[in-house]
Amino acid sequence: MLDADAVQSRRLLAGFGRRDEPARRAPWPLLAAGLAIAGLALLPLVYLVVRAFGADAASLDLVVRPRTFTVAASTVALALLVGLGTVGLGVPIAWLTTRTDLPARRAWAVLTVVPLAIPSYVTGFAFLAAFGPRGALQGLLAPFGVERLPSIGGLFGATLVLVLVTYPYVVLSTRSAILRTDPSVEDAARLLGDRRVAVFRRVTLPVLIPAIAAGALLAVLYALSDFGAVSLLQFDSFSRAIYVQYRASFDRSLAAILALMLVGMTLAVTWGEARLRRRAGSYVTGGRSTRRPPTIVPLGRWRWPAFGLCVAVVGLALAVPAGTIAWWLLRAVGQGEPVRLVVDGTVNSFIAGGGAALGAVALALPIGLLVARFPSRLASLVEGATYTGFALPGIVIALSVVFLATNVVPVLYQTLALLVLAYAIRFLPQAVGAVRAAVVGVGPRVEEAGRSLGDGPVRAFVRLTLPLLRPALVAGGALVFLTTVKELPMALLLGPIGFETLATEIWDAASEGFYARAAGPAMLLLALSAATVAILLRSDETGR
Amino acid sequence: MTDRRPAPNVPAVRITGLRRQYGQVHAVDGLDLEVRPGEMLTVLGPSGCGKTTVLRLIAGLETPDAGTIEIGGRRVAGSGASVPPERRRVGMVFQDFALFPHLSVRDNVGYGLRRDPDREVRVRELLDLIDLADAAGHMPYQLSGGMQQRVALARALAPRPDVVLLDEPFSNLDAALRTQLRGEVREILRAAGTASIFVTHDQDEALTLGDRMAVMVRGRVEQCAPPEVVYGEPATPFAATFVGIANLVPAECHASQAITRFGAVRLVGPRAARAEGRALVVLRPEHLDVLEAPDGPAGLDAWQVLRRRFAGTEILYEVVAADGERLWVEAGPGVRRLRVGDSVALRLRDVETVAFPSGPSTSAGAVSDPLIEGSTVA
Numbered sequence: 001m002l003d004a005d006a007v008q009s010r011r012l013l014a015g016f017g018r019r020d021e022p023a024r025r026a027p028w029p030l031l032a033a034g035l036a037i038a039g040l041a042l043l044p045l046v047y048l049v050v051r052a053f054g055a056d057a058a059s060l061d062l063v064v065r066p067r068t069f070t071v072a073a074s075t076v077a078l079a080l081l082v083g084l085g086t087v088g089l090g091v092p093i094a095w096l097t098t099r100t101d102l103p104a105r106r107a108w109a110v111l112t113v114v115p116l117a118i119p120s121y122v123t124g125f126a127f128l129a130a131f132g133p134r135g136a137l138q139g140l141l142a143p144f145g146v147e148r149l150p151s152i153g154g155l156f157g158a159t160l161v162l163v164l165v166t167y168p169y170v171v172l173s174t175r176s177a178i179l180r181t182d183p184s185v186e187d188a189a190r191l192l193g194d195r196r197v198a199v200f201r202r203v204t205l206p207v208l209i210p211a212i213a214a215g216a217l218l219a220v221l222y223a224l225s226d227f228g229a230v231s232l233l234q235f236d237s238f239s240r241a242i243y244v245q246y247r248a249s250f251d252r253s254l255a256a257i258l259a260l261m262l263v264g265m266t267l268a269v270t271w272g273e274a275r276l277r278r279r280a281g282s283y284v285t286g287g288r289s290t291r292r293p294p295t296i297v298p299l300g301r302w303r304w305p306a307f308g309l310c311v312a313v314v315g316l317a318l319a320v321p322a323g324t325i326a327w328w329l330l331r332a333v334g335q336g337e338p339v340r341l342v343v344d345g346t347v348n349s350f351i352a353g354g355g356a357a358l359g360a361v362a363l364a365l366p367i368g369l370l371v372a373r374f375p376s377r378l379a380s381l382v383e384g385a386t387y388t389g390f391a392l393p394g395i396v397i398a399l400s401v402v403f404l405a406t407n408v409v410p411v412l413y414q415t416l417a418l419l420v421l422a423y424a425i426r427f428l429p430q431a432v433g434a435v436r437a438a439v440v441g442v443g444p445r446v447e448e449a450g451r452s453l454g455d456g457p458v459r460a461f462v463r464l465t466l467p468l469l470r471p472a473l474v475a476g477g478a479l480v481f482l483t484t485v486k487e488l489p490m491a492l493l494l495g496p497i498g499f500e501t502l503a504t505e506i507w508d509a510a511s512e513g514f515y516a517r518a519a520g521p522a523m524l525l526l527a528l529s530a531a532t533v534a535i536l537l538r539s540d541e542t543g544r
Numbered sequence: 545m546t547d548r549r550p551a552p553n554v555p556a557v558r559i560t561g562l563r564r565q566y567g568q569v570h571a572v573d574g575l576d577l578e579v580r581p582g583e584m585l586t587v588l589g590p591s592g593c594g595k596t597t598v599l600r601l602i603a604g605l606e607t608p609d610a611g612t613i614e615i616g617g618r619r620v621a622g623s624g625a626s627v628p629p630e631r632r633r634v635g636m637v638f639q640d641f642a643l644f645p646h647l648s649v650r651d652n653v654g655y656g657l658r659r660d661p662d663r664e665v666r667v668r669e670l671l672d673l674i675d676l677a678d679a680a681g682h683m684p685y686q687l688s689g690g691m692q693q694r695v696a697l698a699r700a701l702a703p704r705p706d707v708v709l710l711d712e713p714f715s716n717l718d719a720a721l722r723t724q725l726r727g728e729v730r731e732i733l734r735a736a737g738t739a740s741i742f743v744t745h746d747q748d749e750a751l752t753l754g755d756r757m758a759v760m761v762r763g764r765v766e767q768c769a770p771p772e773v774v775y776g777e778p779a780t781p782f783a784a785t786f787v788g789i790a791n792l793v794p795a796e797c798h799a800s801q802a803i804t805r806f807g808a809v810r811l812v813g814p815r816a817a818r819a820e821g822r823a824l825v826v827l828r829p830e831h832l833d834v835l836e837a838p839d840g841p842a843g844l845d846a847w848q849v850l851r852r853r854f855a856g857t858e859i860l861y862e863v864v865a866a867d868g869e870r871l872w873v874e875a876g877p878g879v880r881r882l883r884v885g886d887s888v889a890l891r892l893r894d895v896e897t898v899a900f901p902s903g904p905s906t907s908a909g910a911v912s913d914p915l916i917e918g919s920t921v922a
Contacts, residue, residue: 184642187605190629191636192656193703202655206646283645283685 026374027457033366038385040363041425044400045388048263051403052256063257072261075224075237078158079265082223083216085163089313090170090219091212096306097171098178100297108310109175115317116168117529119486121228122522124161125506126321127152128232129328129515136327158235162226164317166219173215177208177283183294210279217273224266225393227489228503232510238262239395239489246399246493256403259396270391322526328519335516341505342520349501352419352491353484357477359424360431364476365469367428368435373444383432390429397426398493419494426490427480434476435469442468475535482532486525554617556581556707556739557602562611563763564597571597573763575611579707579739584730585768586754587743588787594763595743596639599709602741603636604629616706635700635708635738639715641692643684649695650680656703670698673732689717690725697729701736708733708740714749726753747787751775759783777813777898784826784898789860791871792824795899802899805845806832806892813898823899829860829874831897835889836880844889847871849882863888 026034096102097109115123130136131152138149151157185207189199227239234240238258246255299306364386371383389397401422405413412418442465450460488503495504502521509518557579564572571594579585589595600606602613604620604627612622615634620627644652653670657663671677674694684692693713700708713729714722730753733740744750750757751771758768759782767779778784781792795802797819800811804825811819835844847863850870854860861882864870873890875882882888 181645182638182640182642184638184640185644187603187629188636188638188642188699189644189655190605191603191632191634192699193630193658195628195630203644203646207644209646 024374026370030366030370034370034382037363038382041386041388044397047404048400052260071236071241078237079220079223081159082162083220086167086170086219087216089167091174094171094174098175099294100299103307111314112171113168114533115165117532120165120226121232121488122525123165123321124229124232125510125518126324127161130324136324153233154235157233158230161229162223166222169218170215173211177211181207207283210276214273214276217269221269227395242395259399263396266391325519325522328515329523332516332519337517345500345502345505345521348499349485353481355420356423356484357481359420360427360480361473361477363424363428364431364435367432368439372436372439386432387429389426395489398490402493414496422490422494423484427483430479431476434472438469438472478535482528485528558614560612563609565609570763575764577765581739582737583755584740586750586757587760588750588757589760591745593760595760596711599711599743603634604632633706635705637696637700637710637713639712641696643692645684649682652695653698653702670702674698690721708738710742712744781900789829789872791827793827795823795825797823797899809895809897811899812896819899822902824902825899826897829872831893831895832873833891834873834875834879846887847890849884849886
């Protein structure tokens with residue numbers, strides 16, 4: 001009963017070639033390059049498994065130690081709370097900014113997603129520096145005899161910070177589902193006898209649930225992988241435990257085993273997210289050309305409370321970090337903190353970020369070409385392999401790369417090249433996404449025209465397709481650059497001795513309570529976050 | 545659900561003086577319309593004439609600025625009444641189907657029956673009616689456009705509404721499927737015995753489907769009558785030119801007769817007896833015989849072929865006279881293929897048609913152009 005046409009059109013939507021074009025066989029150099037890159041991307045995961053299974057019996061006993069269970073339980077608790085918190089915050093905000101007469105709705109639509117670009121350890125640092133034991137709030141209250149504030153750390157602080165950084169995932173996925181759902185569907189339900197509330201319960205919500213869940217799972221994935229915020233706020237989830245274990249002991253097998261357990265959790269979450277996203281996609285591709293805009297619900301007397309909610313959320317997620325950092329920056333200037341630290345950190349961050357961007361784009365180009373031009377089962381597998389970096393927490397990749405380097409290629413250990421390579425693997429998915437979309441957009445016709453005018457295949461590619469791809473390559477590279485600059489755990493574990501980036505400087509200073517010293521680099525990272533948002537919004541407008 | 549179908553003499557829908565304005569735009573501007581029980585009424589009009597707004601007003605998805613709406617003899621809007629959509633007993637088939645994407649075919653059809661103890665039976669009955677019993681467990685995204693269309697219709701019919709509203713339901717489907725579904729939808733609605741309003745901008749659809757058709761323009765109904773009456777006795781120049789091809793030819797009227805440059809035609813329709821003086825009469829292409837004599841028989845003007853349009857069994861020609869008047873005429877299979885530039889003569893057949901009094905400003909020769917519909921010119 002499955003209509004062939006419907007299947008075909010969904011295949012087209014999913015990006016499987018064109019209807020009139022049989023799949024072509026990929027040239028072998030391209031395929032070989034693709035396979036090599038896929039192998040490179042899989043290397044950290046494979047080596048981690050090898051290493052963990054190579055552990056002796058004594059260290060396997062460590063797996064069942066109570067400590068391991070405590071860490072696992074803490075991690076699960078954090079993940080659950082972040083999931084609930086992001087849904088509780090993200091769904092109302094998504095609805096308010098799309099379907100209601102909320103005052104300044106368009107401005108809120110942008111402002112409420114900006115926190116996504118701020119690294120968790122910057123927000124974590126800001127919360128410590130604002131509400132922590134020696135933070136700004138305590139300083140302001142000191143004249144009134146307030147000696148101590150309750151601790152901001154632990155599960156509460158970690159949950160709060162992570163929710164504030166990740167709720168935009170839920171806002172984005174829910175909002176896009178709301179906007180793509182045909183509003184006639186709700187009209188249809190009313191005409192079949194349901195009142196507004198019943199329509200919401202029986203139609204609106206069920207249609208949105210896969211999208212909401214997909215967003216929440218992204219937030220959970222982030223929380224599982226997060227290192228910066230949980231470390232600063234001293235909450236023992238897997239990533240912090242792995243780091244402590246790695247730094248503290250000579251036997252690194254336990255770190256490997258903990259990392260593998262974390263990978264198990266993130267892979268399960270990633271798999272669930274991918275499944276739900278597919279279902280959400282099939283739910284919301286109902287209507288076509290003649291869609292009316294969503295009906296706007298008047299909020300009535302709830303209009304200003306809703307406005308208040310947006311003020312509170314954006315205030316906590318944006319204004320508090322920015323304000324706190326600015327406050328400490330002023331104090332830092334007053335105390336005469338050395339500017340040299342900030343300059344060094346910036347230079348190093350740009351070197352690492354630039355290298356990672358070039359590397360990721362270079363690795364992504366063959367993959368993008370292979371997948372978009374020569375779709376096949378093997379090509380899909382190759383592409384899937386390059387997405388490992390997305391599912392693996394940065395701390396896990398870093399750990400595995402450290403093991404690999406020390407045991408297999410000691411020459412590379414503690415070099416900038418290794419850090420850059422690890423970054424390129426980690427952020428490869430972002431670059432592949434950009435390249436692949438661009439290759440599909442350019443299409444094979446231009447190159448075919450070049451061939452018919454006398455160019456060989458390589459020459460035609462270099463003269464025609466490559467220049468057309470350039471904007472996308474630059475955009476993809478810029479995204480990788482900005483993400484790399486904000487990255488923390490890999491810089492900590494893989495950076496050569498004495499190689500301080502903006503991220504590690506913030507972490508070093510903040511974890512020891514030198515808030516003023518952390519303020520300068522933190523302000524720079526906030527500015528870079530703003531740049532990330534600007535790029536993402538622009539590519540969003542130009543359709544992907 | 546108990547059958548609360550109204551008595552046969554009560555109109556399924558009665559609309560009087562309906563108005564709805566968006567900013568400065570009068571989407572619906574004093575509209576009157578009546579749908580009889582069991583009847584299919586097609587509403588034909590150009591894009592933006594307010595057709596969809598009328599449906600949404602009937603359904604209660606919009607509120608009228610003025611006027612009243614009665615459904616099954618019950619006032620649902622106007623003069624203080626304002627029944628919410630869920631209690632109007634109106635079924636609607638949306639342009640993009642609007643199936644519930646998270647529910648199976650079975651649950652889509654049963655959606656409006658949740659308090660009905662015979663839900664299962666009714667759903668099976670409807671699935672049989674639309675011939676999709678095998679697909680009961682499928683999800684909407686697994687269905688083709690035509691199947692989605694039928695499910696949407698069954699879902700609307702399930703709670704036995706007083707009237708079903710169809711909003712250009714075929715506009716998202718390709719031409720072949722459209723023709724096939726036209727027949728199916730008509731059969732299904734006939735079998736269900738439910739009155740329906742079918743909105744379209746496609747005149748073929750309006751002519752073939754409707755028991756009666758309403759021609760709508762600028763928020764008003766210009767004419768509401770059986771399709772053959774709208775074609776044969778159009779009430780306004782717009783109705784004449786929008787439905788089929790019409791030449792509006794200057795004439796002098798007297799005593800139910802109009803004298804054109806081709807001779808006399810008999811006038812019919814409600815205003816025939818009152819027509820006096822200068823007027824425009826409607827001449828359809830088939831009202832004129834094309835004679836392929838280069839100089840024409842004595843007393844007939846020579847017309848020159850401007851362009852040609854093949855339309856299946858006959859060929860349409862646009863011809864122009866020495867004085868600049870242009871007409872669309874039709875040549876049957878008996879006439880030799882004419883070429884652009886050929887000279888022909890035209891002879892009036894035995895014609896009954898209508899005339900519109902021509903004011904001083906009305907220009908002669910207002911002709912609907914069949915080429916607008918994208919056909920090819922040989």
